[in-house]
Amino acid sequence: MRFRTLVYYFREAFLSIFRNSWLSLAAVGTVTISLLILGCSLLLVVNTDRLADQLESSLEISVFLKDGLKQEEIRELNDKIRFLPGVVQVQFISKEEALEEMRRSFGPRKEILDGLEEDNPLPDTFRIKAWRADQVVEVARKVASMDGVEDVRYGQGVVERLVVVTHWVRVAGIGAMILVGAAAVFLISTTIRLSVFARRREIGIMKYLGATNWFVRFPFLIEGMVLGLLGSLLAAVLVYAGYFSLVEHLARVMPFIPLVSDGQVVFSLLGGLVGLGLIIGALGSAISIHRFLNV
Amino acid sequence: MIRFYGVTKIYPNGVKALDNVNLHIRKGEFLFLVGPSGAGKTTLTRLIFREELPTRGQVLFNGKNVARLRSREVPYLRRKIGMVFQDFRLLPQKTVFENVAFALEVTGASSREIKRRVPEVLKLVGLEGKAGVLPAQLSGGEQQRVGIARAIVNNPVLLIADEPTGNLDPETSWELMELFQKINNNGTTILMVTHARDIVDAMKKRVVALESGRIVRDEEGGGYRNEV
Ligand SMILES: Nc1ncnc2c1ncn2[C@@H]1O[C@H](COP(=O)(O)OP(=O)(O)O)[C@@H](O)[C@H]1O
Numbered sequence: 001m002r003f004r005t006l007v008y009y010f011r012e013a014f015l016s017i018f019r020n021s022w023l024s025l026a027a028v029g030t031v032t033i034s035l036l037i038l039g040c041s042l043l044l045v046v047n048t049d050r051l052a053d054q055l056e057s058s059l060e061i062s063v064f065l066k067d068g069l070k071q072e073e074i075r076e077l078n079d080k081i082r083f084l085p086g087v088v089q090v091q092f093i094s095k096e097e098a099l100e101e102m103r104r105s106f107g108p109r110k111e112i113l114d115g116l117e118e119d120n121p122l123p124d125t126f127r128i129k130a131w132r133a134d135q136v137v138e139v140a141r142k143v144a145s146m147d148g149v150e151d152v153r154y155g156q157g158v159v160e161r162l163v164v165v166t167h168w169v170r171v172a173g174i175g176a177m178i179l180v181g182a183a184a185v186f187l188i189s190t191t192i193r194l195s196v197f198a199r200r201r202e203i204g205i206m207k208y209l210g211a212t213n214w215f216v217r218f219p220f221l222i223e224g225m226v227l228g229l230l231g232s233l234l235a236a237v238l239v240y241a242g243y244f245s246l247v248e249h250l251a252r253v254m255p256f257i258p259l260v261s262d263g264q265v266v267f268s269l270l271g272g273l274v275g276l277g278l279i280i281g282a283l284g285s286a287i288s289i290h291r292f293l294n295v
Numbered sequence: 296m297i298r299f300y301g302v303t304k305i306y307p308n309g310v311k312a313l314d315n316v317n318l319h320i321r322k323g324e325f326l327f328l329v330g331p332s333g334a335g336k337t338t339l340t341r342l343i344f345r346e347e348l349p350t351r352g353q354v355l356f357n358g359k360n361v362a363r364l365r366s367r368e369v370p371y372l373r374r375k376i377g378m379v380f381q382d383f384r385l386l387p388q389k390t391v392f393e394n395v396a397f398a399l400e401v402t403g404a405s406s407r408e409i410k411r412r413v414p415e416v417l418k419l420v421g422l423e424g425k426a427g428v429l430p431a432q433l434s435g436g437e438q439q440r441v442g443i444a445r446a447i448v449n450n451p452v453l454l455i456a457d458e459p460t461g462n463l464d465p466e467t468s469w470e471l472m473e474l475f476q477k478i479n480n481n482g483t484t485i486l487m488v489t490h491a492r493d494i495v496d497a498m499k500k501r502v503v504a505l506e507s508g509r510i511v512r513d514e515e516g517g518g519y520r521n522e523v
């Protein structure tokens with residue numbers, strides 16, 4: 001393809017976009033909205049997935065011990081728990097270790113824990129791993145009735161619930177995105193149809209001059225793809241700016257909620273949005289080209 | 296070069312525009328197609344250009360059945376044929392140069408070719424000085440010269456002109472006829488639909504007369520009507 005021909009395609013496409021500027025704007029806007037919805041729900045899904053990974057596994061049981069137990073009593077408890085049916089692993093975490101762990105998880109804000117060493121409020125803890133999820137409740141019940149045990153906590157299905165929530169976020173997000181995406185395709189095809197009508201005289205002459213079908217169609221295809229691209233770039237910029245200011249804000253206010261912030265994940269997601277915008281644009285123009293440009 | 300074999304064209308609304316037409320247009324000819332309006336003249340040109348398909352019979356262009364062309368071959372047929380219309384069909388927002396260049400542009404020509412070829416044809420049709428002007432600033436005769444320049448810039452083998460002087464005064468019409476004669480002298484075959492009786496009578500070309508879709512006369516060096 002000659003450079004001059006390419007220049008011609010793009011010039012015609014941009015002329016059409018400016019001729020129908022209001023409709024073009026509306027088309028770009030709907031692409032943006034649909035991709036914003038998709039981008040936000042995908043980020044939510046990515047983050048809840050990550051969170052679910054990081055939460056204690058639902059097979060884990062925490063056993064908090066009464067204050068002031070002797071080493072012996074602790075060892076005895078340890079043995080009793082270890083031989084319960086369904087228990088795979090038992091780990092003892094002293095109150096000092098628990099404090100140190102908490103300090104680490106607070107990261108830069110760990111000073112607020114300073115001074116707790118003298119009067120450590122955290123209990124000694126056993127961390128138990130069960131073999132199967134359905135054994136967790138039984139093991140927890142038995143351990144709770146043992147001497148020296150203050151309290152027993154286990155996942156109580158948090159992870160499972162989180163997985164269910166992620167699933168619905170996914171379904172709802174993709175559903176909304178398909179609806180608004182269809183509206184975007186429709187608006188783009190309407191824009192292209194108007195462009196075709198605005199230029200039907202020219203198109204008629206082009207046919208007399210022996211233009212190939214693709215020569216006639218290309219500017220319209222480019223027009224639709226440019227609209228889709230503009231919409232998706234706008235969405236990508238908004239998602240990027242919004243998300244990273246959220247990441248920054250949360251890092252200050254709630255440092256224990258670890259948002260996904262590695263460039264790899266976020267940028268491939270943004271790239272996906274832009275690609276999808278191009279596809280929406282191409283689809284919209286293909287529909288109108290097919291229906292109104294039968295050369 | 297072009298042959299019609301028993302061509303009948305019936306439009307979807309049932310109108311029989313051409314009725315068993317047999318015609319042979321030879322290379323280099325200058326042919327007038329005459330007849331009352333509604334006789335089927337425009338339909339005949341559309342069949343050559345493959346804007347319409349014959350209902351019965353065959354149209355051959357250089358031995359090839361035009362109806363059998365695949366749709367992606369059609370543009371290449373059309374590039375061999377220049378079309379000139381009564382209403383000029385210029386693009387009003389493009390300059391004279393751009394209107395003529397458009398014909399080259401749609402064929403994917405290079406900028407160099409366009410810069411070389413367009414001034415050449417503008418000179419041939421006598422519009423050297425008007426390249427940067429918009430069609431609306433030109434007289435009817437000049438606009439039709441632009442139309443002719445656009446039709447021949449691709450070096451077509453056939454030039455079809457459907458009532459090219461229908462909107463123009465007799466003097467301007469004569470000037471355009473001289474231009475068509477010049478183009479014909481350069482080897483381009485010309486098929487001209489016209490109602491300009493004086494011109495047909497004076498130019499002594501082959502005249503084909505249609506009436507109600509039938510060829511009623513085909514005469515070398517004939518006049519507009521039989522009795523001339
Ligand atoms: N696209 C069309 N659909 C239906 N009828 C048509 C169409 N084009 C022309 N006709 C009819 O065919 C006949 C021949 O038309 P045309 O070839 O335009 O005649 P001419 O050019 O000699 O005036 C006329 O009766 C006209 O009404």
Ligand SMILES: [Mg+2]
Pocket residue numbers: 336337338457
């Ligand atoms: Mg006619």
